[in-house]
Amino acid sequence: MILKARALTCGFFLLTTLPVQTAATARREPVAIVYQLTGEAQRVEPGRSREPVRLFDRLPAGTTLELAPGSRLALAFVTGKRYEIYGKARAALGKGDLGARSGGVRSLPSVPPLPRLAPIAEDDHPGPSAGAVRIRSERIEGLYPHCGTAVLAGETTLRFQLVTGAGKYRIEVRDRQDHVIFETETTDSVVHLPAEVLEPGLRYRWTVSTVERVGPVARGEADLVTLRQNTAEAREALRKSVEAAGDDDSLALLAGVDQSLGLLAEAREELRTALLKSPGDTALAEALAALERRLEEIP
Numbered sequence: 001m002i003l004k005a006r007a008l009t010c011g012f013f014l015l016t017t018l019p020v021q022t023a024a025t026a027r028r029e030p031v032a033i034v035y036q037l038t039g040e041a042q043r044v045e046p047g048r049s050r051e052p053v054r055l056f057d058r059l060p061a062g063t064t065l066e067l068a069p070g071s072r073l074a075l076a077f078v079t080g081k082r083y084e085i086y087g088k089a090r091a092a093l094g095k096g097d098l099g100a101r102s103g104g105v106r107s108l109p110s111v112p113p114l115p116r117l118a119p120i121a122e123d124d125h126p127g128p129s130a131g132a133v134r135i136r137s138e139r140i141e142g143l144y145p146h147c148g149t150a151v152l153a154g155e156t157t158l159r160f161q162l163v164t165g166a167g168k169y170r171i172e173v174r175d176r177q178d179h180v181i182f183e184t185e186t187t188d189s190v191v192h193l194p195a196e197v198l199e200p201g202l203r204y205r206w207t208v209s210t211v212e213r214v215g216p217v218a219r220g221e222a223d224l225v226t227l228r229q230n231t232a233e234a235r236e237a238l239r240k241s242v243e244a245a246g247d248d249d250s251l252a253l254l255a256g257v258d259q260s261l262g263l264l265a266e267a268r269e270e271l272r273t274a275l276l277k278s279p280g281d282t283a284l285a286e287a288l289a290a291l292e293r294r295l296e297e298i299p
Contacts, residue, residue, distance in 0.1 A: 030058035030117040031095055032077045033260070035253035037283045039071025041085075055283040056256040058117045063093045067103070074108065076253055078117060082108035109245070111253070112237035115227075117260045140169075140208050140220030144295070150262035152235075153226040154195040157265075158206060162189050163218045166210040173197065173206045185211060201228040227261060235261065248277035252284060264295060 034057045041053035044064045053065065053073065065085060067073060072086040079096040089103025098105065142161035145151050158171060171191050173182040181204075182197045198204060202225070209219040227235070238257060242250040255270035271288040278284060 028060050028119045030078070030119055030260075031061045032059045032063075032075045032093055033057070033114070033117055033253070033256050034059065034073060034075045035256045036072065036074035036084075036249045038073075038281075040068040041071055041073050042066045055252075055287050056259060058119060058260060059093055060119075061093055061095045064090065065093070066090050074249055074253075076111060076114060078114045080110045080113045082110060082253075084108055111241045111245075111250070113234060114238060114257055115231045115234040115261060117257070118262075138216050138218045140210075140218050143206075143208065143220045143222040144265065145224040146222035147224075148262065149264050150225050150227050151198070152232055152263070153198040153200045156193040156198055156224070156226070158191040158193065158208075160189050160208050160220060163210060163213075165215055166213040166218065168211040170209050170211050171206065173204055175204055176202070178205075198226050200226050200232055202226055225262070227263075231261065235263075248274045248281075251277070255287075259291065264291065267291060268295065 034053055034055060037053060037055045042050050042065070043053045043057065043059065044050050044066070045060065046062050059065075059075070065073065065075075067085055067087065067089045069088045072084065074082065074084050076082045077093075077096055081097055083091070083098055084106050085091050085101075085104065086106075087104040089101070089105055091101040091105055092099040140160050140163055142159065144159045145156070151157075158173075160169075168185055168187055169189075171182070171184050171186060172180050173193070175181050182193060184191065204224050204226075205221060206224060207219065207221040210217050235257065239254060242254045251270055251274040255267045255274060258264075258267040258270060268288070268291050271284060271291060275281065275284045275288055
């Protein structure tokens with residue numbers, strides 16, 4: 001059983017996926033994302049101490065970037081404008097473009113406007129986070145998607161870990177009115193939902209339970225959130241642009257955006273592909289390892 005705390009955390013994630021603007025969040029709204037980084041770079045935000053830049057940092061307007069000699073950084077604004085900053089350089093971020101700059105700065109080909117980027121939380125875990133209070137019972141582990149992740153309404157795949165002694169599993173997906181909108185029985189741990197089952201911008205609950213198992217029934221349940229239609233469309237336009245470009249830097253940009261949106265499974269595959277193209281990129285390798293750990297921690 002999962003207590004009310006889960007509903008609260010999933011509700012928080014829903015708000016980050018379906019944004020509600022406040023004065024506080026508007027001040028911290030990211031305007032750009034770092035998607036390539038080698039060497040050393042520092043970020044300075046108004047009212048905050050200097051910090052090192054890391055891959056997939058999402059930066060608000062007013063941030064100043066300072067690079068050490070021999071370093072390189074690529075970033076994309078939510079407007080789609082992209083820049084490479086390299087060598088001993090300094091650049092300030094405006095709302096949709098670079099402001100004052102010095103040293104090595106050059107424009108890169110633009111991409112379609114990015115989906116809204118979620119601010120990085122104070123605990124520094126990229127993307128929305130999840131938490132839950134659980135009562136111990138025999139349950140199925142490794143459900144994905146779950147609270148803290150997101151899916152594309154027309155491309156949703158459910159995954160879970162097989163349990164000992166179970167030959168078949170029953171899957172149910174329920175809407176917010178607790179109506180069953182999809183059900184099936186399967187022997188596989190991966191279930192692809194038909195494209196028409198889920199609607200954009202909504203939250204659902206899905207469950208998996210053992211069927212005809214010797215011994216007690218094992219069960220698992222999780223919430224999932226679908227991206228809003230306009231967010232999914234912006235993400236798809238970016239994906240097509242990245243596919244046409246065919247370079248690992250652009251693929252890393254898509255991975256960073258997907259991670260911000262909560263599309264963690266998609267981001268993992270994109271990072272894996274980007275790393276295959278650039279096996280010596282330590283920042284990519286570290287980002288992939290961190291995401292793998294996060295996915296392994298799914299209860």
